[in-house]
Amino acid sequence: MDAFTVPVASPALNIETPRLILRQWKDNDFAPFAAMNADPQVMEFFPSVLTREKSDEMATRCRDLIAERGWGIWAVELRETGEFIGFVGLHTPGYDLPFTPCVEIGWRLRADSWGQGYCSEAARAALDAGFTQLGLSEIVAFTALPNLRSQAVMKKMGMVSNPHENFSHPAVEKGSWLEEHCLYRLKRA
Template sequence: METFTVPVAFPPLEIVTPRLTLRQWRDSDADPFAEMNADPRVMEFFPSTMTREKSDEMLTRCRDLIAVRGWGIWAVELRDTGEFIGFVGLHTPGYELPFVPCVEAAWRLKVDAWGKGYCSEAARAVIDAGFTQLGLKEIVAYTALPNVRSQAVMKRMGMARDPAEDFDHPLLEEGHWLRKHCLYRLSENCVK
């Protein structure tokens, strides 16, 4: 099996784009994060919405990983107002997938932040940080096949999909409408 070392960056990275700040989580993010995770439109391509308890647990995990590694799934806020709009970041999946070990790009934004280019702007910055500051050789992203919005972001990032790598998500039962997932890859020498 290939050796995979999770990179560490200290102090914790904060990423600033023209319109966004990707930063460490704050206690004040808990309410808007829970509201976002309870929105069925945001969670359409997940098995269910999240309870407040599960949302708080996720926030704590994201904050703790950034504190330990210096990078992870960052909270995203608008620079001009400081409003929390969701998360974008890099993560190492904690369950068995056909392509692990890997680092994945992940995102989730509030509905009123959709369609404004925020996700692509933040994802580009995260991918750039992954390659230039963390020294990653490849970043992947995956989603359920019906999630064409996320696939569009992956394509805008220059990621490529090989349908032969489509897989059944191991945490979803046989026959679940979201079980079949597609995998997109981007290597450091293919960055546009």
């Protein structure tokens, strides 16, 4: 894939794993998403929790991007119950970062779903879709340096970091303990 070309999937990708479904957002995802984004534990490594309005704006952007290009930050539900537990997906960052343009993988799950392997399971499926169905040659991930849980998932996916690529995130206040971010990369095998 040309680094400046955003791929389009038609029809839109829905991804299933043994325990999860990564899918387009539904209206009834917005309330549990807002509750998750208001949880200080979930939002520990972000500048702040999100208001309901900001959370709804984010979910709407995620839904609109999937509708536009067929892939993105998918809502994640448990196959067994249909319960919304968060998001995992692929995104083109909207900030001018030292390594853009690129496609990143990101995730955010409810705290009560942590430690059960859901994030890794969904992330593997999203990476596979990015490489096999979208033809991406590389996918990146980044997080604040103190976020060791997300870095553990990145490493589990086979992603590799280089400390020389650490950067100050432009959306984080200068001097904040969250300002410095690390970058992980994974190339298509």
